[in-house]
Amino acid sequence: MKRRSLLKSMAALPLMSLTTLPAWSAAPRRRVRPGDAGWPSASAWKQLGQRVDGRLLKLDAPFAACAGSAAAPACVAALEQLTNTYAIGDQPALTQTSGWLDAWSSQPSAYAVAARNTADVVAAVNFAREHNLRLVVKGGGHSYQGTSDAPDSLLVWTRQMNEATLQPAFVAQGCDDAPQPAVTLGAGAMWIDAYDAVTTRGGRYVQGGGCTTVGVAGLVQSGGFGSFSKNYGTAAAGLLEAEVVTADGQVRIANARTNPELFWALKGGGGGSVGVVTRLTLRTRELPENFGAVFFTIKAASDQAYRALIAQVVAFYASALFNQTWGEQIGFNTGNTVDVSMVFQGLDQKQAEAVWAPFLAWLGERPEYALEQPFRVVALPARQFWNLAFFKKYAPGFMLADERPGAPAHHGVWKGDAADAGWFIHGYQSAWLPATLLAAEQQAQLTDALFRATRHWRVGLHFNKGLAGASAADLAAARDTAMNPDVLGAFALAIIAGGDGPRYPGMPAADAQAAQGAQTASQAAAQRGRERAAAIGRAMTALRQAAPKAGSYVSESDYFIADWQHAFWGANYERLARAKRQYDPDGLFFVRHGVGSEAWSDDGFTRKA
Template structure:
């Protein structure tokens, strides 16, 4: 090569590193279009058989889950498929199903063409290499809880990690290549659910790991999204607790990512969104000392008039700001359209008497005013923290709080909170969220917050999830969360406001899904419009608020800013480094600007 040409080529290298993702279609190795069944490039039967051999017989051809219902609703296979929907664990055990059945006018749950039932990292490597070499759409699923429909895609190859669910406790973990001091930790397979983690770490180990509130959510997906639990106000995010991960990248390499090894990959995994830069096969998370008690407070109040309801909202927010805005308290308060307020909050590090004493001034205020009536009486419950996720304990001492997986052969520790069990397979009409800045809790901001909340409830229910905003958390946990890829808005938010609604399961092929489809769609669109109006009122108080990637609007326009804020450019660089040709696609995930909505056709 001539010296001039060499210098020109060298000069181009830094520019390439900053090239927009959408401009990489001309790069060597980039694929313009992924193949579907029936296309000339679709793998042959012999090729699929080779993959079958590489994964030791763990390749499945997936069929529509409710295909049997087309012939007869009374067919045993149809009845068995419908019975699955009563149990979130059973849904998760089906590679062709997702925990959410769809979103009106957005997406519906469709099985992949094939699934690799991964049990080892080698299985994941084989699937990634096969998808890359044959230009396939690749999907990764662990828990399958994505509201956005990213846990499945028709005509794709699925890497299904649910069988990779081991849990190993460490008294003194040190990340590979690190000189940091040893610390207690837990290593979890990518397919483990949070009930598996809590059983190992808390019920049996007597410690705490920051994870998810819903027990059937997958560990890997939650960490990559950021990750909140009931007690995030005390322990920060799951992403901030990540110490190390094993990841299969687009080139089929198995990489260890931690603060010292592949640090940008490590950072991208901490809240950068699941499935965008690689397939996580295992994660190691720090564990914490367990407080003596975890507990909860429940009650519901009805206001006699709009004026009384506005005053109730004002009193509640003032009380929260003065008394509950601290690490001991989490979870949510709901403000409803019928002038009722329901409280479902949790606490840690307090006993029952301390929790009751904290609420005593607010309850006294209510009881002095005849315009308020208890729809559900005040109840505080404290229990040993070690038993908080122990299904057997709840069966004996507090039946009804948790629902056990009663299927023959199911692990004894598998249980889900009763409220979460009711959402099995739900179909979304609308779902929006916004980080609410802590400045609205200041004396000069509360009036604006109260007005916005009241106006919102004229359209739809508003839930304030206090555990999903880190303002008020310990300084060390806020600092740890700052070193993640999440939108920095979370650091200064006192809560995540969620406004959402949906119906029961409506998977394609279900008999119920075919009945009154037009009327159902019209009703759903009206509900979605009301949800939009409610969020519009709330955003008048927080016009620049970001949104949580796992709980957000499918139709959001400025998703890069909303999900990641100023961190998006750094995430895009990590994407270019570890997946330059876009093998990993998640709609509204990092780098998805380069692809069509379904991830099959590259733009430009």
């Protein structure tokens, strides 16, 4: 059955024969909201609070204190935390992204269970199912799509389930594989917690996210890339076992032998669609001697020179950098500049400099190019790469500490990521670019597409988010995940995106003048945002001329994408939908543009006919 024919003929799951799937059970057509007759009584909420040992929180609007005066101490305190991604994450009523223009805005759930253990999660899941509530799951809260919160819902907040335990000889339950080094992490752990345990203190590596405050569970369920994915594969491929609470309130172990379809769905099938993960065990790997990074920015004197520069960058990447050693990104900007922010592993500083020497020589021979930011190479012992204390001593400014009293000593964030705290998105699109574009006869097509795209917006090529060039073993492991198979043949994920500072509902105007004309200023800001979103769309349209069938990464993609099933999961969607119906036949777990979400309204409250 052809997918497009199916979509034209009926509103059903793509790539599926309905005769092979169990029908949705006769669940209620509409979830309840506060004020509805079916909304739980005060006594029912009290009973839930007792079952979770008092860890039920009634959530209020985070900036309610600003309604009277922006100078009120409570308002000032609420605003101050918006510069700290750790502080944002510690608030159940906030999300790390404040919203998306004309799409969604961050709004707190009605109640949250601040889960400390699996029993708390079970209690929350059972309560939501029994009372027909909208259920939301949040760990790190980084979802660009707004899936970490929903008004009028019950939130399962796993932030405090953040333990990290090294396993020197792990064997998954029911399996007879050889023991291997691993780490077991609670669902609320962030990647800085994992790196601190595994790398800084344990001397090994775990494939995780680049941003230190991203949640472990969410990243693994989305597939998961880190700076060194070309060498270590995806985070999802490193999952050995998970503990999951499914929609029936049962605690299940998922691994290659036990509940294998649930296990597979957790590996890149999207978070929050088939259950609540409470614990994960990931394999760890040997560390190289060094990790490092290369930074510089090049300015071209003309459009013609810029096009030639793009061609040279593409050719140089294909010949010298398209391998397991190099990751992160090169940005192609509207102002005829190229900025390089790449990482490497297994090289020392002189070796890294030698790799780039031919490219720098090419630049030096041509007066039409100038270095706006000088070429810089930093190499350091791999074990110190996420060690905040090391950076404080030897490279101040690379990482920023969570300076709040009582904050864990290892909690730091990369300086560049700190600017994203609470950001508000105007547009965000991604596409996996196939490695065939790096062939000599295809490079001109890629160069032209990149140049045309930069007439509208910046294009970032994230080389670590495409697995072409990885080892055969890591490609095989990624193939056994639910991710879109496009990632296997992609040399990079192209990201075209833009936004500005926090815009949480209830935030006061920046100053008195803005307050006096708040409505006019808001309308003007929205118009500017829409113009930026349109430019982002034009840039991606130009780039997709070189890769018209490219899929998108579920965690970094367009909120308004229409063909999301195919874009996010490709041919794997059919199998994912089967797992969804097996483990959540009533659709308790809802994530917009997540598996099975086509059966519900956009807000997840009303089942479609």
